[in-house]
Amino acid sequence: MTTEAATIGLTHGGSEDTGLGHRGPESKSIVVPYGFWLFVLSDMVLFSALFASYATLVHATDGGPTTNQLFDRNLVAIETVALLVSSFVCGLAMITAKRANMMATQFWLLLTGLLGAVFLFIELYEFTKMVGEGAGPQRSAFLSAFFTLVGCHGAHVTAGLLWLGTMMAQIWAKGFQQHITRRLLCFSIFWHALDIIWVAIFTIVYLIGTLP
Amino acid sequence: MFGKLSWDAIPFHDPIPLITSMVMLLAIAGIAFWVWRKGWWPYLWNEYITSTDHKRIGIMYIVMALIMLVRGFADAIMMRAQQSLAIGASQGFLPPEHYNQIFSAHGTIMIFFVAMPFVIGFMNFVVPLQLGVRDVAFPTMNNVSFWLSASGALLINLSLFIGEFARTGWLGFPPLSEKEFSPGVGVDYYLVALQISGVGTVLTAVNFVTTILKIRAPGMSYLRMPVFCWTALASNLIMLAAFPVLTVALAQLMLDRYLGFHFFTNDGGGNSMLYMNLIWIWGHPEVYILVLPAFGIYSEVAATFSGKPLFGYRSMVFATMVICIVSYCVWLHHFFTMGAGADINAVFGIASMIIGIPTGVKIYNWLFTMYGGRVRFNVPVYYLLGFMLTFVIGGLTGVLLAIPPVDFVVHNSLFLVAHFHQVIIGGVVFALMAGYTYWFPKAFGFTLDERLGKAVFWCWFIGFHLAFMPLYVLGFWGATRRLQHIPDPTWAPYLHVAFLGAAIIGLGIVLTVVQLLYSIKTRDQRRDVTGDPWDGRTLEWLTLSPPPHYNFAVLPDVHGEEAYWTRKQTAIKQDQLIEEPDYQPIEMPVNTPTGVIVAFFASVCGFAVIWYIWWLAILGLIGAFAIFVWYAWRDEHEHIIPVEEVRANARERRRIRMEHLHNLSQST
Numbered sequence: 001m002t003t004e005a006a007t008i009g010l011t012h013g014g015s016e017d018t019g020l021g022h023r024g025p026e027s028k029s030i031v032v033p034y035g036f037w038l039f040v041l042s043d044m045v046l047f048s049a050l051f052a053s054y055a056t057l058v059h060a061t062d063g064g065p066t067t068n069q070l071f072d073r074n075l076v077a078i079e080t081v082a083l084l085v086s087s088f089v090c091g092l093a094m095i096t097a098k099r100a101n102m103m104a105t106q107f108w109l110l111l112t113g114l115l116g117a118v119f120l121f122i123e124l125y126e127f128t129k130m131v132g133e134g135a136g137p138q139r140s141a142f143l144s145a146f147f148t149l150v151g152c153h154g155a156h157v158t159a160g161l162l163w164l165g166t167m168m169a170q171i172w173a174k175g176f177q178q179h180i181t182r183r184l185l186c187f188s189i190f191w192h193a194l195d196i197i198w199v200a201i202f203t204i205v206y207l208i209g210t211l212p
Numbered sequence: 213m214f215g216k217l218s219w220d221a222i223p224f225h226d227p228i229p230l231i232t233s234m235v236m237l238l239a240i241a242g243i244a245f246w247v248w249r250k251g252w253w254p255y256l257w258n259e260y261i262t263s264t265d266h267k268r269i270g271i272m273y274i275v276m277a278l279i280m281l282v283r284g285f286a287d288a289i290m291m292r293a294q295q296s297l298a299i300g301a302s303q304g305f306l307p308p309e310h311y312n313q314i315f316s317a318h319g320t321i322m323i324f325f326v327a328m329p330f331v332i333g334f335m336n337f338v339v340p341l342q343l344g345v346r347d348v349a350f351p352t353m354n355n356v357s358f359w360l361s362a363s364g365a366l367l368i369n370l371s372l373f374i375g376e377f378a379r380t381g382w383l384g385f386p387p388l389s390e391k392e393f394s395p396g397v398g399v400d401y402y403l404v405a406l407q408i409s410g411v412g413t414v415l416t417a418v419n420f421v422t423t424i425l426k427i428r429a430p431g432m433s434y435l436r437m438p439v440f441c442w443t444a445l446a447s448n449l450i451m452l453a454a455f456p457v458l459t460v461a462l463a464q465l466m467l468d469r470y471l472g473f474h475f476f477t478n479d480g481g482g483n484s485m486l487y488m489n490l491i492w493i494w495g496h497p498e499v500y501i502l503v504l505p506a507f508g509i510y511s512e513v514a515a516t517f518s519g520k521p522l523f524g525y526r527s528m529v530f531a532t533m534v535i536c537i538v539s540y541c542v543w544l545h546h547f548f549t550m551g552a553g554a555d556i557n558a559v560f561g562i563a564s565m566i567i568g569i570p571t572g573v574k575i576y577n578w579l580f581t582m583y584g585g586r587v588r589f590n591v592p593v594y595y596l597l598g599f600m601l602t603f604v605i606g607g608l609t610g611v612l613l614a615i616p617p618v619d620f621v622v623h624n625s626l627f628l629v630a631h632f633h634q635v636i637i638g639g640v641v642f643a644l645m646a647g648y649t650y651w652f653p654k655a656f657g658f659t660l661d662e663r664l665g666k667a668v669f670w671c672w673f674i675g676f677h678l679a680f681m682p683l684y685v686l687g688f689w690g691a692t693r694r695l696q697h698i699p700d701p702t703w704a705p706y707l708h709v710a711f712l713g714a715a716i717i718g719l720g721i722v723l724t725v726v727q728l729l730y731s732i733k734t735r736d737q738r739r740d741v742t743g744d745p746w747d748g749r750t751l752e753w754l755t756l757s758p759p760p761h762y763n764f765a766v767l768p769d770v771h772g773e774e775a776y777w778t779r780k781q782t783a784i785k786q787d788q789l790i791e792e793p794d795y796q797p798i799e800m801p802v803n804t805p806t807g808v809i810v811a812f813f814a815s816v817c818g819f820a821v822i823w824y825i826w827w828l829a830i831l832g833l834i835g836a837f838a839i840f841v842w843y844a845w846r847d848e849h850e851h852i853i854p855v856e857e858v859r860a861n862a863r864e865r866r867r868i869r870m871e872h873l874h875n876l877s878q879s880t
Contacts, residue, residue, distance in 0.1 A: 023431075031349050031426050034422055034425075035279050038418045045457065048438075049456065049457045057483060144467065
């Protein structure tokens with residue numbers, strides 16, 4: 001019996017497993033990512049409420065600037081590429097981590113983080129520019145909803161970067177232990193989920209918002 | 213330096229909150245001192261506060277719920293007293309600003325800090341035992357969840373002593389709850405406390421959905437799970453999908469209040485109906501988060517005390533999952549008067565009536581479970597019967613309210629207040645009291661006193677009807693809810709009866725305490741030595757009372773529905789237990805102070821945000837991040853219980869069980 005399986009009382013082998021838990025408790029390598037997936041789903045629900053708020057308030061501009069006057073497609077395109085490539089690189093890090101290649105993993109994770117930082121930097125630039133033009137979140141309900149939706153995504157990216165830094169330090173100090181690679185898997189789920197959210201933001205906020 | 217905090221925040225001039233908070237502080241200090249004198253702090257720290265054991269965490273949740281029940285009831289009796297005094301010329305003893313805080317606190321506390329922790333406490337205690345496993349999927353996170361809820365409860369109670377509480381009702385509707393109309397810290401207390409405890413609730417949901425779907429004893433397929441586990445699954449799925457929406461609604465209101473955003477304000481294009489929609493997209497599923505596990509408890513009680521398998525197990529499961537889904541399609545019936553139009557109102561009205569159908573299925577299932585059974589009239593069965601009588605009426609008044617034209621007449625009236633108290637007290641509270649009596653011996657190894665238990669039941673049952681039936685009548689006559697002063701003296705007799713009812717419920721709560729103390733005092737006469745005091749049918753009755761830390765020496769192999777009942781009957785027939793298994797050492801998660809420390813930082817940070825003490829809030833966040841890294845860095849996750857200990861305990865249990873089954877087979 002492995003350590004992790006014993007904790008929750010695994011008594012049956014995993015090979016013939018149905019995945020439904022009929023043969024006794026699943027191993028930690030299944031349970032932990034599964035639980036994390038559920039958390040990500042609840043996060044998606046959180047964003048869906050923010051999207052709904054945005055859709056409700058997008059025309060409530062109170063005489064202030066509208067979407068067309070504010071958004072810059074080119075800037076957002078660069079932002080999007082940075083984030084998507086960051087996810088791809090995160091995938092590369094997962095592959096090298098599977099092979100327990102320390103230097104390569106650290107390199108790809110660092111690149112993941114740098115691309116994430118580029119994304120965040122552009123977003124902050126956009127925000128400060130808008131605030132400078134008098135289009136801050138206090139201007140109208142539309143802008144409140146915009147800053148909250150996009151800002152919440154940005155806050156997730158920031159949290160992801162903090163997590164990433166912690167993960168890199170942990171891998172460096174402790175090597176590729178089972179529970180650490182499991183955490184790395186959770187991090188990559190989180191990072192990819194942020195991409196999915198961003199694609200929705202890109203479409204619903206920026207693309208639709210800049211239609212002529 | 214201290215933001216908005218100054219000595220004016222302490223209510224020196226207001227005797228009621230001042231005396232109450234003094235009494236509370238003295239009581240806490242007294243208990244802490246008493247525990248210290250007895251030398252119990254190390255025990256409390258090791259066995260409860262830092263415990264990752266789902267049973268201990270469940271007990272802590274329920275203790276918190278019972279304490280908060282007293283607080284919430286104190287608010288209730290004050291409201292009833294005010295309404296029965298402040299009639300006509302009299303103004304009663306509570307000024308409006310204080311009365312408004314009391315009804316807001318009453319609702320917030322009863323839902324978030326009584327009903328929720330009580331239900332979650334039962335899920336914690338019972339679900340892993342019923343599934344035949346040793347713990348939940350994430351034991352440490354479980355401890356963190358509890359302490360975050362406790363942190364929210366702490367902040368709510370702090371508002372009594374430092375500052376004020378919201379005067380905006382239990383859901384804090386804007387624009388009243390916006391900065392412009394509620395400039396004080398009351399709404400901030402409300403928002404911050406609910407955000408912190410809400411994080412705990414989402415983590416609980418992740419934990420229990422994972423546990424029920426991924427961690428069950430071998431052979432425990434989905435359709436062999438006890439109904440309580442099914443209802444817990446449904447409840448946690450709803451929590452997972454509903455609580456994030458609450459988080460969003462409250463966060464947006466916070467942004468409005470703290471940073472001048474315009475989500476729900478009257479100006480700037482804000483739309484307060486957006487808040488109503490969001491809060492009720494959470495709020496209506498919340499009702500089912502509470503009542504589904506309650507249905508689960510009734511199902512266990514009905515089957516056990518009727519000595520029969522549950523009637524229509526599969527239809528029960530199906531009904532539960534239908535309610536789980538439809539609970540998301542009815543939220544708009546909370547504001548038919550919004551003006552969404554006849555077609556939208558009709559859709560939501562019909563959906564609200566449809567949800568009554570699976571609920572009706574359940575009622576019939578319980579009735580048919582009892583029909584033809586040899587029903588033993590223990591305390592939980594009293595609650596089951598009381599529930600069926602009360603809840604059906606509550607459900608019917610709910611169907612009345614689901615008809616939009618009727619709702620236009622009685623919405624926001626005492627009729628509504630009577631309706632939801634009838635389903636929540638008749639449905640949820642009765643179940644919680646039944647479950648408390650039912651599982652108490654499993655948790656502590658002795659039963660509660662039956663006579664006092666029945667007295668408590670009659671107090672709740674009679675008290676409830678006296679307190680709320682008059683409100684239906686008053687509602688029809690046009691009495692709106694939340695009145696601080698009653699203009700029409702002809703309503704007086706009804707309000708006096710309602711006060712009497714509340715007082716009888718109060719007597720029931722006092723008797724609950726008496727029952728607990730008396731049962732502890734006479735525990736030697738009421739020991740549960742067999743682990744199966746009610747002749748149960750589910751796996752929690754297989755192990756000892758109280759169960760060992762690891763629940764089961766070897767995970768039970770499940771064959772068929774009613775895992776324990778089948779096993780017990782086979783053993784009685786053959787007059788022997790299953791062959792002794794090969795015992796293995798057991799690894800269990802270690803204790804952790806993470807939860808308490810996280811909750812400490814959350815409380816500090818929350819308090820700082822409420823009072824605009826920004827440096828302290830940042831310090832709290834840094835502390836929380838530090839504890840996160842520190843926790844992630846630890847190496848030791850499990851400790852090992854040696855095989856000798858496991859074997860010795862298991863043999864002792866087998867001896868007890870053999871004796872017990874032998875007696876059973878002799879008597880039948």
